[in-house]
Amino acid sequence: MTLPISILDLAHIGTDGAAASFRSSVELAQQAEGWGYTRIWYAEHHNMPSIASSATSVLIAHVAAHTNTIRLGAGGIMLPNHSPLQIAEQFGTLETLHPGRIDLGLGRAPGSDQNTMRALRRDPSAADTFPSDVQELQAYFAGQSRISGVNAYPGKDTNVPVYILGSSLFGARLAAALGLPYSFASHFAPQALEDAVRIYRREFKPSEALAEPYVIAGVNAIVADTEEEADALALTANRNMAGALVAPGRSFTDAEYDLLLESPAGQQVLNMRRYSAVGTKPVVRAYLEEFAAKADADELIVASQITGRAAWQRSFELLAQAMELPAAQ
Template identity: 80%
Template sequence: MTLPLSILDLAHVGDGGPAESFRASVELAQHAEKWGYKRIWFAEHHNMPSIASSATSVLIAHVAAHTETIRLGAGGIMLPNHSPLQIAEQFGTLETLHPGRIDLGLGRAPGSDQNTLRALRRDPMAADTFPQDVQELQAYFAGSTRIAGVNAYPGKDTNVPLYILGSSLFGARLAAALGLPYSFASHFAPQALEDAVRIYRRDFQPSAQLAEPYVIAGVNVIAADTDEEAQALFLTAKRRRIAALIAGGRTLTDDEADLLLDSAAGQQVLNMVRYSAIGTPDTVRSYLADFAETAQADELIVASQVTDRTAWLRSFELLAGAMDLAGAAA
């Protein structure tokens, strides 16, 4: 299997707070650069105490300043939360500082709850103009503004590559129509994966950025030295997810969490992580080969729910070795 492999860094906030999270993101990126990963993306979330990537472009700049070659970007920026001009300026600045290393993935979801939307001063109807906003942003980067007399400085003529993120058929159709790469969030929203990729590949129209369709598929990975260790780490992650999504974030005993996991609501939550490669390097490699075929993927982007920093880094190291990323990059 020779597909490029990338990382979605969830910027998890542990006991050390956001500062420790940022140090961990830098450490992961420095290792990932050596291990042969293609890119690392960070996602925009707001009002979530467990995630430290809310100021996404700032975090990208910090990690880029401490690495040399790995591509870095947003997976993604929730464009309805912003004006296209501001995002063009931010990512034009990043591309100017770190030429050839910056990606910009775009989503239309809010990345937050309704109260947070109001705090963001977000128009509830902003998602309706997402296709037009993507084109406006694209034009700023290409130096062909769609608003007379308005350009992004920096940003103009930087041609930052855009990616459409999605978990439904809407994003697939938009990415195909605009001739952009498509990244499907199958690591947490698996239901429409195969239909979305099929529609994207069928309807793809070549563009100045991309001549052929390009699919990135998200998948959860926990690699460990033994299957038992990997499954134990996965169980901890599932219990934490249940506590966050069903129990309102309150602390649960293991028995309480396991009861919820066995409930109908728990099974719905577990279905969110249907695509998960858990086990030894050999187990994970075999799973990813099958998943890449199912997703018709040109690249995989992996997410990890492991919160223990040592096990988290070890998982990405084992995965890189299993996939021979360093050899493929040589």
């Protein structure tokens, strides 16, 4: 059986602006549909000038309207930023418009800094009610509201699939207790991957939503026609991230970037991207197969930090070929 491979579209905003980012997301989704990818997810981030997916449900709706079969969803919605009813209405609307194609991944992180949390009118203690908020949201989708006289319209009886996202043991235990699929953010938070998956599988309780545990593991991938090109793309991506951590918006020379990569900030970047497949098709395939086994994953969701749009799309095309994905009929 072919290992399902999905895409985390980081919705990168380049020098050509957010509109170009949205066009690229549509183009990638249209191509990925034919290449055989399982799903594409978009993440909720706020006050980040390089990311265009802040209005996550709106972006999903736009991409869904320009594609036909590929699953689309949030990876994820930061539920403490919202009321469960609002998210049930948004994703109930998406599921009604695009039946059988919508996923809802949920996280409890703020997806922003402290000032942005205040601008969002977010209560810092909202994360404490995340488990009960997830259950309230599920109940809206199932038509079994926990609040008397309140239902999600649309949303009621849509049964949108819910996934728990996490980068710690908390999410693993919650997903197991609720009998939900679990997606671990090992593409940027690799430390607890193996422990989290082990706990999730050991503690999993079957539910109406899911009979057996299901793990999606995040991983980075940069695939190119030559090793030299792949290495150059990876180096540029790491330099850019190190620069963004140290001095957002500032330009550096190559020599300065290389010094940054040797600094604590640079080492942080390299550690965040510990799980990264970089190279030609055979090299990347071998890495991802080994990673899937290490992560005990049922599916991989792949992120790419390539900023050049042509190389970014080409990387996902080569990845689909490398993993021999079943092209859409």
